[in-house]
Amino acid sequence: MAHLRDEVRRMCLSLYAKQSIRMPKKINCSIAGIPFSIYSDSNEPIQWLEENLHAFISKSHPILKFYLQHKKGIHRLSQLPEVKWEKDSFEIRLNGFCINGNIPAGKVHVQTRHRWAVGELLRTFFSIYLIKREGFLLHASCIMHKGGAYVFSGPSQSGKTTIARLASGRPVLTDESIAIVRRSGTYRAFATPFYGEFGMINKNINGKIKALFFIEKSNRFSHERLTSLNAHLELFKNIILRGRNIMLIKDLFNTFSKFTNTVPCFKLSFRNGHGIWGYLDENITPILS
Amino acid sequence: MKTLLQSYPKRSENVAWRTIVDKALLVNPKDSFIYPLNTVATRIWELMDGKTSSEDIIKRLSEEFEYEESAIQKDTLEFLEELQKANLIYFE
Numbered sequence: 048m049a050h051l052r053d054e055v056r057r058m059c060l061s062l063y064a065k066q067s068i069r070m071p072k073k074i075n076c077s078i079a080g081i082p083f084s085i086y087s088d089s090n091e092p093i094q095w096l097e098e099n100l101h102a103f104i105s106k107s108h109p110i111l112k113f114y115l116q117h118k119k120g121i122h123r124l125s126q127l128p129e130v131k132w133e134k135d136s137f138e139i140r141l142n143g144f145c146i147n148g149n150i151p152a153g154k155v156h157v158q159t160r161h162r163w164a165v166g167e168l169l170r171t172f173f174s175i176y177l178i179k180r181e182g183f184l185l186h187a188s189c190i191m192h193k194g195g196a197y198v199f200s201g202p203s204q205s206g207k208t209t210i211a212r213l214a215s216g217r218p219v220l221t222d223e224s225i226a227i228v229r230r231s232g233t234y235r236a237f238a239t240p241f242y243g244e245f246g247m248i249n250k251n252i253n254g255k256i257k258a259l260f261f262i263e264k265s266n267r268f269s270h271e272r273l274t275s276l277n278a279h280l281e282l283f284k285n286i287i288l289r290g291r292n293i294m295l296i297k298d299l300f301n302t303f304s305k306f307t308n309t310v311p312c313f314k315l316s317f318r319n320g321h322g323i324w325g326y327l328d329e330n331i332t333p334i335l336s
Numbered sequence: 337m338k339t340l341l342q343s344y345p346k347r348s349e350n351v352a353w354r355t356i357v358d359k360a361l362l363v364n365p366k367d368s369f370i371y372p373l374n375t376v377a378t379r380i381w382e383l384m385d386g387k388t389s390s391e392d393i394i395k396r397l398s399e400e401f402e403y404e405e406s407a408i409q410k411d412t413l414e415f416l417e418e419l420q421k422a423n424l425i426y427f428e
Binding site for chain 1: 350
C-alpha cells in the first residue's frame with residue numbers, strides 16, 4: 048500500500064513538473080505609460096523582473112509582447128547597437144541580443160545569450176521605441192514640486208543624485224534616468240526602473256513637466272534661460288540612446304524642436320544645500336505656467 | 337587634378353542636421369559627435385549641395401557677409417578640410 052502511494056506521489060510530482068515546464072513564464076509591466084508583457088523560455092529573466100521592477104508590474108492590457116528565447120549563438124557585437132527601423136518593423140542587434148519586432152502586431156521577438164540582462168534589453172529597447180512615440184529617455188533626476196515635475200539633467204557627477212537627496216519629502220521619480228513622453232500637447236516625465244545611486248524606484252509615478260534644468264555644481268546659485276539651439280545641444284549631450292541610426296537622430300530633431308517650444312529649459316548652477324528649492328521658488332517657479 | 341577651390345563639396349547623407357534660427361547643429365550618428373556651427377559656418381554648410389563649387393561658395397559668402405574675400409577664402413578652405421577629415425562632407 049505504501050509502495051503504491053509513493054508511486055502515485057511520484058507520478059503526481061512528475062506530472063506537476065511537466066506542467067510547470069509548460070506553464071508560460073510571463074510578467075506584465077509598464078514603463079513610460081506603455082504596458083507590455085514579457086514571456087520567457089527560462090525562469091531567470093522573469094525572476095529578475097519580479098525582483099527589480101516590482102514598482103512597474105502592471106495590470107493594464109499590454110500593447111507589446113516580448114518573447115525571450117535563450118540562445119547561445121548570439122554573438123558579441125560593437126558596444127552600440129545597430130538599429131534598422133523601416134515603417135513599423137525593426138531589428139536591433141546589440142551585445143548578446145537580437146531583437147525583431149513589428150509595432151502594429153505588438154510582437155517583439157528577442158533572442159539572447161544572456162539569462163539575466165533584461166534591464167539592459169529594456170533600457171535599449173525603450174531608448175529607441177520612445178523616440179518613435181515622440182519621446183525619449185534622458186539622464187536626469189526628477190522631483191515633483193507644486194503639482195509639476197522639475198527635471199534636472201546632466202552627465203555623471205553633475206549633481207542629479209545630490210538634488211534628489213535635497214527633495215525634502217517631495218516625491219522623487221528618479222535620480223538617474225527619466226522617460227519623457229508627449230501627451231495631448233504637453234510633456235510628462237515618467238519614473239523608469241533604470242535607477243542610479245539613490246536606489247531602486249519604489250513608485251511608478253509621472254507628472255507634467257514644468258521645467259528642465261541642465262545642472263552643474265557651483266559655489267553659488269545662478270540660472271540662465273537656454274535658447275532653442277543650446278537646449279537642443281544639451282538634450283543631445285544627455286539623451287540615453289542605445290543605437291546608431293540616422294533616422295532616429297532626424298526623429299529626435301523633430302521631437303526636441305517640439306519639446307523646446309513647449310517646455311522652458313534652463314542652465315542651473317547650484318550650491319549643495321537646502322537653499323535650492325527656495326532659489327527655484329523665488330526665481331523660476333513664478334515664470335512657469 | 338581639381339584643386340579644393342574647383343571641387344564641389346557635398347554634405348554627407350549620413351549626418352543629421354537642423355538649422356535652428358540661424359545656426360546649424362550637426363550630429364554624426366556613427367561616432368555620436370555633435371557639431372554646433374556659427375552663422376557663417378551654417379551658411380557654408382547650407383551651400384554644400386554638391387552643385388556649388390568651393391569657389392562659388394566663397395563668392396556667395398563675400399556678397400552676404402562683410403568680410404574681405406581673401407579672409408573668407410582662407411577660413412572657408414580650412415573649414416572644408418576639417419569637415420572632410422570628420423567625414424561630414426565629401427567632394428564631387
